[in-house]
Amino acid sequence: MLRRALLGLVALVPLALARPVLAAEAPSEIKIGHLHAGSGPYASISMPVYLGLKLWVDQTNASGGAFVKAFNKKIPLKLISYDDQSSTATAATLYNQLITQDKVDLLVADSGSVLTSVAVPIAREHKQFLFDPTGTGATFFQNNPYIALLADPVSTIWPKYIADFLKDDGVKAGIKKVALLYSTNDFTGTQATALRGFLKTPDSGLEIVYDQGVPTNTSSYTVLINNIAAADPDAVIALGYTGNDIAFLRNLQDSGNKFRFLFAIYPGIETDELVKNVGPQGLDGVFTYVTSAAIAYKPEVGPTEAEFRKMFEKANAGSGVAYGFNAIAGYTTALVLQETLAHADSLSQADLRKAVFGLSGKLKTLDGTFELDEHGAQIGEITPLGQVHPEGKGVKITVVYPHDLATGKPVFGKP
Amino acid sequence: MLTHALFGGLLFGLYFTLVGLGLNLIFGVMRIVNLAHGDFLMLGAFAAYWLFTLFGLHPLVAAVAVLVVFVLVGLPIYYLIVPRLLVSRDSEMLSIILFFGLSQIIEALASIFFGTTERSIPGRVLGTGPVRILGQSVPSAWAFGAAVSAVAVILVYLYLYRTRLGTLTRAVMVSRDEALATGIDVHRVSAIAFGIGIALAGIAGVFEPFMLGSVTPAIGGDITIAAFAVIVVGTLGNPLGTVLGGIVYGVSLLLMQTYLSSWANLLPNLLLIGVLLIRPEGLLGRQVRRA
Numbered sequence: 001m002l003r004r005a006l007l008g009l010v011a012l013v014p015l016a017l018a019r020p021v022l023a024a025e026a027p028s029e030i031k032i033g034h035l036h037a038g039s040g041p042y043a044s045i046s047m048p049v050y051l052g053l054k055l056w057v058d059q060t061n062a063s064g065g066a067f068v069k070a071f072n073k074k075i076p077l078k079l080i081s082y083d084d085q086s087s088t089a090t091a092a093t094l095y096n097q098l099i100t101q102d103k104v105d106l107l108v109a110d111s112g113s114v115l116t117s118v119a120v121p122i123a124r125e126h127k128q129f130l131f132d133p134t135g136t137g138a139t140f141f142q143n144n145p146y147i148a149l150l151a152d153p154v155s156t157i158w159p160k161y162i163a164d165f166l167k168d169d170g171v172k173a174g175i176k177k178v179a180l181l182y183s184t185n186d187f188t189g190t191q192a193t194a195l196r197g198f199l200k201t202p203d204s205g206l207e208i209v210y211d212q213g214v215p216t217n218t219s220s221y222t223v224l225i226n227n228i229a230a231a232d233p234d235a236v237i238a239l240g241y242t243g244n245d246i247a248f249l250r251n252l253q254d255s256g257n258k259f260r261f262l263f264a265i266y267p268g269i270e271t272d273e274l275v276k277n278v279g280p281q282g283l284d285g286v287f288t289y290v291t292s293a294a295i296a297y298k299p300e301v302g303p304t305e306a307e308f309r310k311m312f313e314k315a316n317a318g319s320g321v322a323y324g325f326n327a328i329a330g331y332t333t334a335l336v337l338q339e340t341l342a343h344a345d346s347l348s349q350a351d352l353r354k355a356v357f358g359l360s361g362k363l364k365t366l367d368g369t370f371e372l373d374e375h376g377a378q379i380g381e382i383t384p385l386g387q388v389h390p391e392g393k394g395v396k397i398t399v400v401y402p403h404d405l406a407t408g409k410p411v412f413g414k415p
Numbered sequence: 416m417l418t419h420a421l422f423g424g425l426l427f428g429l430y431f432t433l434v435g436l437g438l439n440l441i442f443g444v445m446r447i448v449n450l451a452h453g454d455f456l457m458l459g460a461f462a463a464y465w466l467f468t469l470f471g472l473h474p475l476v477a478a479v480a481v482l483v484v485f486v487l488v489g490l491p492i493y494y495l496i497v498p499r500l501l502v503s504r505d506s507e508m509l510s511i512i513l514f515f516g517l518s519q520i521i522e523a524l525a526s527i528f529f530g531t532t533e534r535s536i537p538g539r540v541l542g543t544g545p546v547r548i549l550g551q552s553v554p555s556a557w558a559f560g561a562a563v564s565a566v567a568v569i570l571v572y573l574y575l576y577r578t579r580l581g582t583l584t585r586a587v588m589v590s591r592d593e594a595l596a597t598g599i600d601v602h603r604v605s606a607i608a609f610g611i612g613i614a615l616a617g618i619a620g621v622f623e624p625f626m627l628g629s630v631t632p633a634i635g636g637d638i639t640i641a642a643f644a645v646i647v648v649g650t651l652g653n654p655l656g657t658v659l660g661g662i663v664y665g666v667s668l669l670l671m672q673t674y675l676s677s678w679a680n681l682l683p684n685l686l687l688i689g690v691l692l693i694r695p696e697g698l699l700g701r702q703v704r705r706a
Contacts, residue, residue: 227673
């Protein structure tokens with residue numbers, strides 16, 4: 001009996017010693033590994049995310065660091081962000097470097113599905129949890145416990161409201177034939193597949209009369225628009241990245257073609273950039289996703305969208321990087337990191353994952369309610385359907401669907 | 416759809432003639448591959464953007480300004496880089512490496528100074544709505560791009576075949592060593608051709624925001640590949656063969672977009688492989704290769 005008690009005491013010694021040792025072992029800094037595209041086709045969606053994240057790191061370090069529950073103290077942050085130049089090959093090498101050489105505590109993917117796609121298998125292989133700002137490809141979340149999508153919903157959810165709106169309000173307004181043009185990448189390709197599935201139900205009352213994919217680097221749409229017009233659709237849905245949308249909408253203006261319903265992704269996401277390049281008149285009546293850049297959510301953590309916009313523009317004046325949803329996505333990612341560190345029992349990847357999933361449904365930021373499904377796909381920060389209207393030298397976006405969120409009525413083009 | 420693709424491809428291809436013209440002139444005279452060609456075009460696009468934004472200059476006026484400035488910029492770049500390159504053992508291969516490096520530097524500097532966001536000039540500057548030509552409706556920008564390209568081709572033709580400097584340039588194109596032996600100031604002739612080549616890229620850049628939607632510092636690489644496909648198809652080293660190369664490229668691209676849109680970005684590579692396998696000397700052949 002006595003022997004057993006002594007053995008028990010001996011066994012407890014390391015645990016008793018461990019607590020002060022744990023405090024002493026608190027790292028001098030928390031390393032956040034990230035990639036950004038300083039050049040190349042994805043720079044325009046990547047740099048705002050990077051600068052949003054960097055803004056939070058600078059602010060946090062100015063206040064003494066981030067509170068880390070595992071060590072019960074504030075610890076300074078170190079952001080290690082390499083430039084992948086929009087190249088997936090370079091990104092793959094750099095993700096490996098962040099994990100194996102820099103040994104970062106938190107790994108944050110680059111913006112967008114293309115540059116996130118190479119991070120997913122690497123993070124999984126190294127059992128490193130991937131904080132994914134905006135990589136929305138549905139395949140990232142299949143049988144993968146090492147990922148969470150933080151700042152926008154998974155691609156399969158995005159087009160749900162487009163389809164529901166067309167089946168509901170659209171059919172009543174006489175819309176029957178739909179043309180679908182999309183860029184062939186994880187982000188828009190997945191949305192096109194999902195949209196096809198939503199629209200091709202027997203009772204939809206809609207028929208897809210044009211369905212073509214184009215390479216993501218497509219910059220001339222004139223012939224494609226002519227071909228779409230030849231199919232005589234009532235509704236045209238164009239799914240592309242920022243550069244695609246700019247080229248498509250400019251070419252559409254030049255062509256003189258008009259459609260009753262026209263949807264494009266980026267007028268509602270990178271609104272300032274689209275207004276600058278296409279002009280308010282070129283965006284008149286275009287339907288688009290409405291993000292937190294146009295919806296004033298009431299955050300419980302972090303600044304409001306208006307406050308953040310001021311901070312971002314002040315911090316990055318003269319950088320040549322436009323403010324838009326991706327800047328919000330970068331800052332939202334940062335707020336999730338902040339709350340993760342504040343709730344994780346340790347910096348182990350398992351505890352970080354547990355902390356992130358623990359935030360689901362409870363964290364409300366300038367980007368809306370952070371909510372994950374069991375696979376780590378974002379389902380809370382929804383993207384309602386909106387419509388762009390010129391207002392002065394800019395535009396305003398009204399939410400038209402779902403009806404309970406609507407701030408205005410949809411205006412269809414003339415038949 | 417077929418007629419529109421063919422006619423549109425003709426106009427679009429004429430613009431790509433302008434895109435490739437300077438690259439082919441430089442290769443024809445100096446036998447060096449300017450892989451920074453697309454980046455000079457990008458700089459021309461930014462020049463047009465800033466000239467319009469700051470001073471409201473019409474792209475046609477901007478094109479003249481770009482012509483002058485880029486020729487003047489091209490001369491020192493030539494004397495800084497090319498003479499040393501030409502005395503190396505394998506100047507063609509080394510030029511690829513050197514100009515690739517220059518391309519990276521230009522893109523990086525442009526990203527730092529201009530930022531990475533998309534920039535463009537309002538389409539209405541070149542006219543609102545489409546224009547009808549031969550029963551086909553095409554954007555005003557395409558008509559402008561094709562017209563400017565046609566003027567540039569004519570001017571290059573006049574320069575090469577109707578001026579004394581052009582005669583000397585063609586002599587250098589035929590044989591640099593023989594031209595040197597006959598007392599021609601080869602470096603002076605080459606420097607002017609280099610400046611003109613860069614300026615042609617710059618002028619193509621002025622119309623790039625209208626033809627390709629917008630400009631970012633990153634567009635150079637894709638443009639260089641397209642320009643390279645155009646000049647290989649039209650015959651390397653033959654500036655006027657670029658016209659045929661541009662038209663083949665434009666028509667093929669729009670046909671691909673019409674019937675096999677997902678595969679359209681393979682076109683430059685397919686054209687390059689096809690021509691190199693079937694007719695490596697280019698469509699115009701050996702007889703006219705050296706002007």
